[in-house]
Structure formats: structure tokens, C-alpha cells
Amino acid sequence: MERCAVLHDQHPRPRPPALAPAIRPGGTMRSVPxxxxxxxxxxxxxxxxxxxxxxxxxxxxxxxxSGPSWSPGTPDVVIAQAAPGKKLHFPNAERLTDGSIVAVAREGAGHTGQDGRLLMLTSGDGGSTWSPPEVVHDSPYDDRDPMITQLASGRLLLSWFQNDYSVRPPEPMGTFVAHSDDGGETWSAPVAVQSMLSGESDIVDTYELGWNASHGQIKELPGGDLVVPLYGTIPDDKWQKATVVRSTDGGETWSASTESLIASATGTHYQEPVLTVLPGGVVHALLRIGTAASTMGAVYSQESWSYDGGLTWSAPAAIDLVTSSAHTEVLSNGDVFLAYGDLSGHFTDKRGTVGAVIRSPLSPWNGAARELVWDSGTGDQANPAVVEVRPGRVLVIGFDSATSRLVGTFVDVAEIRAERxxxxxxxxxxxxxxxxxxxxxxxxxxxxxxxxxxxxxxxxxxxxxxxxxxxxxxxxxxxxxxxxxxxxxxxxxxxxxxxxxxxxxxxxxxxxxxxxxxxxxxxxxxxxxxxxxxxxxxxxxxxxxxxxxxxxxxxxxxxxxxxxxx
Missing domain, CATH: 2.60.120.260 (Galactose-binding domain-like)
Known part of the structure; x- marks a missing residue:
């Protein structure tokens, strides 16, 4: 798929002060002593x-x-402004071997919708300035949650999933991957990721059962194999499972015969698995958790480990973070920076973007120091991306749906420290x-x-x-x-x-x-x-x-x- 230029307003209006609406929570009110x-x-x-x-x-x-030097309500950089009538969502980013940064995001009229398309933009100065966004994929369906990965060979992989909102119930179309060997100038035709999380069903639970999606980067293992994380359902079970599918040819094919189960349990939705490749080829999977009551509740996330390149996985265990739509970056010193939408309500009731530093990433991810990085003041936020722009300094990318912008905040990792x-x-x-x-x-x-x-x-x-x-x-x-x-x-x-x-x-x-x-x-x-x-x-x-x-x-x-x- 060829890229074509998209015209955007390069002079966005100033962001007005965030005015949160009055809260009227339910529950019992007492008026007597x-x-x-x-x-x-x-x-x-x-x-x-x-x-x-x-x-x-x-x-x-x-x-x-003492608090951090950044202000969670004021981004350091406006990365992109959406086209008129559109919004930007779901950024992802990768620091390339030449030091530049490539980012991708979804543009559409709303959080979901048939007009969703994928944009790409780049920065050559550590995230301070950015190229105008360009379309990298636009199908007749809602193209969403793009992820970008660079392989050791230099090849770029773009992954995303599609939904068809022209039918009722909406129909998930699956997860797709395209590759580029010229730095993103041209792209291969998309290939579908084959998965057991597919098939026809008459059972409806938001969607007809038998679907898959992805909200995690493809990861390259030390031996050169690739793994893409998926989540979804099989045709006769509504509880969402988490899996990985393997590619042995640089991302050109993805066979269901290579699929490995990370987590599955009646009564639990395992969602949005995010993979982190650690020293020695250990692979960590961070899992967002949903329940019968809610997929947006304050439920502790879980983690699973693979010590054989994603072929088998440990039983998932809860950690003391409540994450959604996360992204990880292995830092130059070996620590892991985790950016995620916080559902705990600890910092804000609006699913603000939190940055956490995992100092011992080969041990359970508990007790991490964390700080609120970005809060747009709206309920439609999070889904962050993070890249290390220089040793000890990261750029956390988020979006502001109120102003239709992609924004970034620079964070000195040393400022995120455990409570003393x-x-x-x-x-x-x-x-x-x-x-x-x-x-x-x-x-x-x-x-x-x-x-x-x-x-x-x-x-x-x-x-x-x-x-x-x-x-x-x-x-x-x-x-x-x-x-x-x-x-x-x-x-x-x-x-x-x-x-x-x-x-x-x-x-x-x-x-x-x-x-x-x-x-x-x-x-x-x-x-x-x-x-x-x-x-x-x-x-x-x-x-x-x-x-x-x-x-x-x-x-x-x-x-x-x-x-x-x-």
C-alpha cells in the first residue's frame, strides 16, 4: 500500500483549560450523625x-x-493535529537504529467507526519536531490500534486489527501485518494473522464469538523468530483468551499452527497482552484483566512468563498495577519503562496515563515506582506509547481527544522513584x-x-x-x-x-x-x-x-x- 499525503492544520489552536464535569456518583449518602x-x-x-x-x-x-518536573495537564510537544472533523487515537512508536523515531496512530471521527485509518510520522530530533502525518493504510473497515516494530534486519512491521461497523453486531475482521524494507516508503500487501481465535458462531457477546484483536507490538526473539500477541474468543466461549502467534519468515506469514496460549480461564477476560523481551530471551506478558461485571474496572493486571521463546507460558499471576492499553520500553540500563492507562483511580478518575519503572524486570512486576504523566481531562484517553530518546529520558506519547491532537511528554526516568x-x-x-x-x-x-x-x-x-x-x-x-x-x-x-x-x-x-x-x-x-x-x-x-x-x-x-x- 502506497503512502499518500494528508493535509493537516499545522497551527492548532491553544488547548483550553481542562474543566472536568461535576461528578454525581451513585451509592449511599448519609445525612445523619x-x-x-x-x-x-x-x-x-x-x-x-x-x-x-x-x-x-x-x-x-x-x-x-517532591513531585515531578512535568505537568500532567500540559504536554511538552504537540506531535500532530488531526484533519478537520477527525480525532487521533492509539499511538505507538519505535526508536529506529539510526536514532530517529517512527510513530503510528489511528485517525477517525470517533473512538470507533468505519472511517478509521492508519497514519505514520517521523522525528529526527528525539521527538521535539515531527513530519506531517501520512496515510499508511486505509481499508473500507475500521483500521485501528496500529503497532510499529523494527527488526534487526531494518525491516519495519506494521500490525493492526480491523472491525466492520457497517453490520450489526459489528464484525471483527482479524489482525493484519504489513512490512516495509525501504523505511516505510512503500508497504507490502497486508497478510492476516491466522489464529484459533476465529470462526463462525451464532453466539453474540458484543461481537459474534470467534474473533481476535491485538494491542501489543510484534517482538523479535534472539533467534530471529517473531511473535505477535493476540486476544479474543473462540466460537463457543465468550471468555477472552490471550495467545501469541509465530512467524519464522520475517513477518510474511503467520500460521495458527504456531499459536501458543498465554492465559485462559472461565470468568476472566485476558485482554491486550503486551510482550517485553528481556535478557536471555525471557519474554514477559502483561495482561489487562476484565470480569463479568466490567472490562474497565479496577482489577489488578496479571503477568505470565515464557522461558522458551513464547512456546509455553507460566500460569498468570496478579501484580499490584491496574493497567490498560499498555506499552513497554526496555531502557539502555536494563530497566523497563511501562506506560499505561491507569484504571485504579489512584491519580484520577479519567484513566490518565501513568509511567512506571520496573527496576528488576526479571522478577514479578510489583512495587514499581510510578507517576501520572498525562491527563487530558477526558474519559477518552490513555493507550500510550513510550520510546527512550536518550539514556534515562523517555518520550511518552498520548492523545487529547478534546483538541484532536497527538501529544508528547518528556520524562526523566530518575524522577519516577519509589515513595520514600x-x-x-x-x-x-x-x-x-x-x-x-x-x-x-x-x-x-x-x-x-x-x-x-x-x-x-x-x-x-x-x-x-x-x-x-x-x-x-x-x-x-x-x-x-x-x-x-x-x-x-x-x-x-x-x-x-x-x-x-x-x-x-x-x-x-x-x-x-x-x-x-x-x-x-x-x-x-x-x-x-x-x-x-x-x-x-x-x-x-x-x-x-x-x-x-x-x-x-x-x-x-x-x-x-x-x-x-x-
């Missing part, structure tokens, strides 16, 4: 004591955990459980299926959208921790609603019974899982966060206190 494990919740916001408070202090730099111990921080949750402190608040909402949402969510040691105290309405709202006996404090830390603009006043009550304000948080959008700390030196018997404005329901992700050193 409650008592729970030392927690007292009232439906009245406390007023500060009379008198002139001390001026609020400026935020204190957090010496235990904070020895001076007081465990407020343990104090409440022991009866040595209590909580007074009107933020009493609980959320079905989200056990971290509740009065104690703001003192559980976890900063997250779904690990928080919620008021069942917009601000004002108040949350106070009262100590059974006065305590010496040095700082008070606060995290508000991740990804949404909120404002608050932070106060402490001294031994004289008077409240004094120690800090304010302006109404701006904040990301990440770090607290903003304020000086609060002295003896206090209570701390309070008064949320004064909020976008949607008022949320307190976390409040913390530190004791003086020594």
Missing part, C-alpha cells in the same frame, strides 16, 4: 473561632517526596483506631464497590481519587482530626481532589482552644500523589481542612501531620 471506630461525623461545617488568625504560611517543600519513608509522619488512622483521635466531618459519602471512599479514606495513608473522604455535594465541606491529648506538630499536609480544581484552608487548634490558619490551597487543578505541606509548629489538639470551593463534589484525598524532628 454517625459514629464509626472513633469517628464522629456531623452535617455542619465548623466555623473558625473569633479573633484575627495568623497569616497562612506558604507551602513547605516536601522533603520526603517519612519517619516524622504521624499515623492518623492508627490513632483513630486506638481511640486516641477522632474525626469530625460532614464528608460522609460512601461509594458502592469503592471501599476506600469514606470518612477514614482521608487518613488511610493513600492519596487517591478512590481513597478519600467525599462530601455528597460541592463545597463548602470540613474535615477535622481531634486528638485525645494535645500533640506537638511541625507540619500539616493536604491533598485535595486529584485532577480537579479545589481550594481549601488548613487550620490547627492550639491548647488555648483557638483556631489559627496555617495555609491555603488555591483553586487550581492538582495531580499526583504528593501532599502539600504547611508549617504548623506548636502544640495542637486538632487539625482541620475546610474545603472552600470544588469542581463537583468536595473530596479530601488525604490529610497528614508531622511531628518535630527528634
Amino acid at each position: 454517625i459514629v464509626l471506630a472513633g469517628v464522629v461525623a456531623f452535617g455542619v461545617v465548623s466555623s473558625p473561632a473569633s479573633g484575627t488568625p495568623s497569616p497562612p504560611s506558604a507551602p513547605v517543600p516536601d522533603t520526603a517526596a 519513608p517519612d519517619p516524622r509522619r504521624v499515623d492518623l488512622g492508627s490513632l483513630v483506631a486506638a481511640g486516641e483521635a477522632s474525626v469530625s466531618t460532614d464528608m460522609t459519602h460512601v461509594q458502592a464497590g469503592r471501599p476506600g471512599v469514606g470518612v477514614l479514606g482521608a487518613i488511610d495513608g493513600v492519596v487517591g481519587y478512590w481513597d478519600a473522604a467525599w462530601a455528597p455535594r460541592a463545597a463548602p465541606a470540613s474535615y477535622a482530626v481531634e486528638f485525645a491529648t494535645p500533640r506537638r506538630l511541625s507540619e500539616v499536609g493536604v491533598a485535595l481532589k486529584p485532577g480537579y480544581a479545589s481550594a481549601a484552608v488548613v487550620s490547627v487548634r492550639g491548647g488555648d482552644g483557638e483556631w489559627r490558619d496555617v495555609g491555603t490551597l488555591d483553586s487550581v487543578v492538582r495531580w499526583g500523589d504528593d501532599l502539600t505541606w504547611f508549617d504548623a509548629f506548636g502544640v495542637a489538639d486538632a487539625v482541620r481542612v475546610s474545603i472552600t470551593s470544588s469542581n463537583g463534589w468536595a473530596v479530601l484525598a488525604e490529610v497528614g501531620v508531622r511531628a518535630p524532628a527528634g
Whole structure:
């Protein structure tokens, strides 16, 4: 298939500030006083004591955990602008042997649709500037989820899958591969990947059963064989399986006789397998997990290992990441950078793009340091790509459906680090459980299926959208921790609603019974899982966060206190 030029607006309009809609979650709302494990919740916001408070202090730099240098809401580079009336989705990228970067993406009117086509563009300066996009494949069907791989020979492989939305139910057409031996100037005719995940069926579960798709790069093994990851169903079983199919001729043919099963289980959807080839030819498969309830739920991902080039696979095991639509890059130092759409709700409720660093990739992928990299402020996002542009620095590529752009964020990998111990921080949750402190608040909402949402969510040691105290309405709202006996404090830390603009006043009550304000948080959008700390030196018997404005329901992700050193 020949490439043809696509005209795009090279002067995109500035991105407006992200304004997230108000959230109206379901669940039970309580409006009466409650008592729970030392927690007292009232439906009245406390007023500060009379008198002139001390001026609020400026935020204190957090010496235990400082945030990254990038802003998740502001990309470093606009890579491409979609044609009028179109959007860009599902980027993938590869750093070539000559140091340039090639990227591919889907362009279409929406997330799905018959007009989906595949574009390619390149960068010769490490991702700072890009060529205009060009069409590399456009069939009568929805061409989607393109992946690009360079082999040791220099050959480029483009893989994707197709859906036909002109029929009901929509019909998946399978996974296809084309190759180019001239750097992407011309491409072979597509060849279908043959798979057991195919066949005719009268059973419908979104699609007629018997289909396959792919959302992972083709990988070249040390011996030269290639493996492409698939997921889908057989004609008589709705539960999605994950497999790999092999090519021994440089990607020109893919036979079902070479297919190996990664994972299959009744009651579990194994989706979007992503392969990473590690030292010694070990192959790691990262698996997105769906259930009968949802394929977009906060379910821990699973991993499987192959030590024989993808012929056999270990039983899948859960890890402590909730990933979707992921991509991995083996870094020059041997670490793995994992970019993924985060379904955990830890950083945001919008499936923001998270970067995680796997420091020991030959061991289970648990405990990885991670940070929010990109959040467009919409629900239609993630599906990221990542390339190492120089040792220790990566470019994470995502999309902004609101402005129809492909965007990129540069990340210094060293900035993504595990949370460091904070020895001076007081465990407020343990104090409440022991009866040595209590909580007074009107933020009493609980959320079905989200056990971290509740009065104690703001003192559980976890900063997250779904690990928080919620008021069942917009601000004002108040949350106070009262100590059974006065305590010496040095700082008070606060995290508000991740990804949404909120404002608050932070106060402490001294031994004289008077409240004094120690800090304010302006109404701006904040990301990440770090607290903003304020000086609060002295003896206090209570701390309070008064949320004064909020976008949607008022949320307190976390409040913390530190004791003086020594």
C-alpha cells in the first residue's frame, strides 16, 4: 500500500483549560450523625473561632517526596493535529537504529467507526519536531490500534486489527501485518494473522464469538523468530483468551499452527497482552484483566512468563498495577519503562496515563515506582506509547481527544522513584483506631464497590481519587482530626481532589482552644500523589481542612501531620 499525503492544520489552536464535569456518583449518602471506630461525623461545617488568625504560611517543600518536573495537564510537544472533523487515537512508536523515531496512530471521527485509518510520522530530533502525518493504510473497515516494530534486519512491521461497523453486531475482521524494507516508503500487501481465535458462531457477546484483536507490538526473539500477541474468543466461549502467534519468515506469514496460549480461564477476560523481551530471551506478558461485571474496572493486571521463546507460558499471576492499553520500553540500563492507562483511580478518575519503572524486570512486576504523566481531562484517553530518546529520558506519547491532537511528554526516568519513608509522619488512622483521635466531618459519602471512599479514606495513608473522604455535594465541606491529648506538630499536609480544581484552608487548634490558619490551597487543578505541606509548629489538639470551593463534589484525598524532628 502506497503512502499518500494528508493535509493537516499545522497551527492548532491553544488547548483550553481542562474543566472536568461535576461528578454525581451513585451509592449511599448519609445525612445523619454517625459514629464509626472513633469517628464522629456531623452535617455542619465548623466555623473558625473569633479573633484575627495568623497569616497562612506558604507551602513547605516536601522533603520526603517532591513531585515531578512535568505537568500532567500540559504536554511538552504537540506531535500532530488531526484533519478537520477527525480525532487521533492509539499511538505507538519505535526508536529506529539510526536514532530517529517512527510513530503510528489511528485517525477517525470517533473512538470507533468505519472511517478509521492508519497514519505514520517521523522525528529526527528525539521527538521535539515531527513530519506531517501520512496515510499508511486505509481499508473500507475500521483500521485501528496500529503497532510499529523494527527488526534487526531494518525491516519495519506494521500490525493492526480491523472491525466492520457497517453490520450489526459489528464484525471483527482479524489482525493484519504489513512490512516495509525501504523505511516505510512503500508497504507490502497486508497478510492476516491466522489464529484459533476465529470462526463462525451464532453466539453474540458484543461481537459474534470467534474473533481476535491485538494491542501489543510484534517482538523479535534472539533467534530471529517473531511473535505477535493476540486476544479474543473462540466460537463457543465468550471468555477472552490471550495467545501469541509465530512467524519464522520475517513477518510474511503467520500460521495458527504456531499459536501458543498465554492465559485462559472461565470468568476472566485476558485482554491486550503486551510482550517485553528481556535478557536471555525471557519474554514477559502483561495482561489487562476484565470480569463479568466490567472490562474497565479496577482489577489488578496479571503477568505470565515464557522461558522458551513464547512456546509455553507460566500460569498468570496478579501484580499490584491496574493497567490498560499498555506499552513497554526496555531502557539502555536494563530497566523497563511501562506506560499505561491507569484504571485504579489512584491519580484520577479519567484513566490518565501513568509511567512506571520496573527496576528488576526479571522478577514479578510489583512495587514499581510510578507517576501520572498525562491527563487530558477526558474519559477518552490513555493507550500510550513510550520510546527512550536518550539514556534515562523517555518520550511518552498520548492523545487529547478534546483538541484532536497527538501529544508528547518528556520524562526523566530518575524522577519516577519509589515513595520514600517519612519517619516524622504521624499515623492518623492508627490513632483513630486506638481511640486516641477522632474525626469530625460532614464528608460522609460512601461509594458502592469503592471501599476506600469514606470518612477514614482521608487518613488511610493513600492519596487517591478512590481513597478519600467525599462530601455528597460541592463545597463548602470540613474535615477535622481531634486528638485525645494535645500533640506537638511541625507540619500539616493536604491533598485535595486529584485532577480537579479545589481550594481549601488548613487550620490547627492550639491548647488555648483557638483556631489559627496555617495555609491555603488555591483553586487550581492538582495531580499526583504528593501532599502539600504547611508549617504548623506548636502544640495542637486538632487539625482541620475546610474545603472552600470544588469542581463537583468536595473530596479530601488525604490529610497528614508531622511531628518535630527528634
